[in-house]
Amino acid sequence: MYSLACVHTYTYAQVDNINLESNHKITGINIGKVQFNLNSLVYVKNNEYFNEIADGYTLIGYYANPSMRYKLHKKVQIDAGVFVRKEYGYNGLKEFEPTFTVQVKQKDWRFLFGNIEGNINHRLIEPLMTFERVLSQPLEHGFQAKYQKKEAFFDGWLDWQQSTIAGKTNQERIWAGVSFYSPTVSIKDLKFQALAQASVFHIGGQNIQSLQPVRTLLNPAAGLRLKKDLGKNQSVTIDNYYVGYFESPLRGTAYYLNTFWKNTKYQVGFSYWFGSFFNSPFGNDLMQSASRKFNNEDYYENTRSLAIIRLVRDWKISEKVKISLRVEPYYDLNNRIFEHSEGLYLSCRL
Incomplete structure (x- = not known):
């Protein structure tokens, strides 16, 4: 979809996804010039789930987005291309559609119109948006305002997923959100955010x-x-969240606790999730109270309690080619079930 951002500090919960994140960052090409870009991802993700809440399955395939970039003004850039997605095991393409983005830059702000920087680029926590959307829903369409300066980060967006016409049966579907990370406050060798x-x-x-x-x-x-830095390119981070769910007249609450260690090649994380009557339409299936399993829609668990380990190994082949291996064992404390998920991802951005 996009070209890789060249930013030196990043803010994430759970683990660092920078090897898979992409964006429309305004480049240094001359005004009036055209530049070719390619964003592609080859992936395999296997979910071995045995509960009554989420289906187990395997996603394997690739997507590619070749595009042309035109610098209209020093603050205005246009990207136009085509997006194709192929899932192995199915005839034909899963997706084939044009992409178009107009971006306006004002100091540390970027405003995007058309195809926006979606899925993991929002940097939402897993209960609000599952990591798997980078594979299942790579494209988002609408409007977006983004800010980043050092570790401060803001993303506000509207993703128009489905329109309707008077007299038809399709409902409109609109997803909007904000993601905010404050500037850091340092006390001795600790950073708070x-x-x-x-x-x-x-x-x-x-x-x-x-x-x-x-x-x-x-x-x-x-x-x-x-967050505490442990030397060159090494740190330990603790993130604790209170999460809510509101849909009149329904209410739900949850606690999401995370800690992870990372260096340039490895990440090791531990998460604990406790949700009570919780629902999030695009969140991780395992964290929901209402079942999303095939032919099991009436099943419901008032509370969900999960212990999660996250193991990540990243390889930087070059600035343009990167590989990420991810292994995530889950333990369902309520039902005493051990489950796991594995994924291998090869990203190429030219």
Whole structure:
């Protein structure tokens, strides 16, 4: 989809996803010039789940987004291309569609119109947005405002997923959200950061012939980060979040605790999730109270309690080619079930 960002500090919960993140950062090409870009990802992700909440399956395939970049003004850039996605085991392409983005830069702010920087680029926590959307929903369309300066980060967006026409049955589907990481405050050798996120999903529309109810789901999250550098390119981070779910008249709450160690090649993380009557439309399936398993939609668990280990190995082949191996064992404390997920990802950006 996009070309890789060249930023020196990053802010993440759970683990660092920078090898897979991509964006439309305004480049140094001359005004009026055209530049070719390619973003591609080859992936395999295997979910071995045995509970009543989430299906186990394997995703294997690739996507590619060749595009042309045009510098209209020193603060305005246009990207236009085509996106193709192929999943092995199915005939034909899973997706084939044009991509188009107009970006305006103002100091440390970037404003995007068209195809926005979606999925993991929002830097949401897993309960609000599953990592797997980088594979299953690579494209988002709408409007976005982004800010980054050192470790401070803000992303506000609207993703228009489905439109409707008067008299038709399809409901409109709109996803909007904010992701905020405050500037760091240092006390001796410790860094503190306030974290706030929110996701709003609306399903509805006027003058349509649908028996489905109008729904608005809100998922806020607030947290605190504590980070300690352990020397060159090595650190330990602790993130603790309080997460909510609101959909009138339903309410849910959750706690999401994370700690991870990382250096330039390895990451080791531990997460604990406790959710009570929790639902998030795009969050990790394992963290939901309502089942998303095939032919098991009526199943519900009032509380979900998970212990998660995250193991990541990154290889930087070059500035343009990177590989990431991820292994995530889960233990369902309520049902006493051991589950796991593995993934291998090869990203290439020219």
